[in-house]
Amino acid sequence: MTYETPHRVTLExxxxxxxxxxxxxxxxxxxxxxxxxxxxxxxxxxxxxxxxADAGARERIAFYLTDLAMELESA
Structure with missing residues (x-):
């Protein structure tokens, strides 16, 4: 049985x-x-x-991380 995690973020x-x-x-x-x-x-x-798999979740996570990056840049 293969377990697939539904949410993944890859950071470089x-x-x-x-x-x-x-x-x-x-x-x-x-x-x-x-x-x-x-x-x-x-x-x-x-x-x-x-x-x-959820396009809405993908967008929410991406927007959240983008906002966070902007916030951290100006801190």
Whole structure:
């Protein structure tokens, strides 16, 4: 039996690639936020990709992480 996590965020950082999987949209967003906060002041150098079957969830996570990157950049 194959287990497929419904929500995935892949972050590209100066320290390498991070792949975060979680069963819920909220959990994966909070996990990604935790990683992104480590790059406060240079968050716009991070790249990310959101992957899940629900297009609405994909957009919400992407918008949230984009807003967070902007907030962290100006902090």
């Amino acid at each position: 950082t100066r320290d390498g690639r991070r792949v975060l999987d979680a069963p819920s949209e909220r959990e994966v967003a909070l996990m990604a936020e935790s990683v992104m906060r480590r790059y406060e002041g240079s968050s716009l150098t991070l790249g990310f990709c959101v992957d899940c």
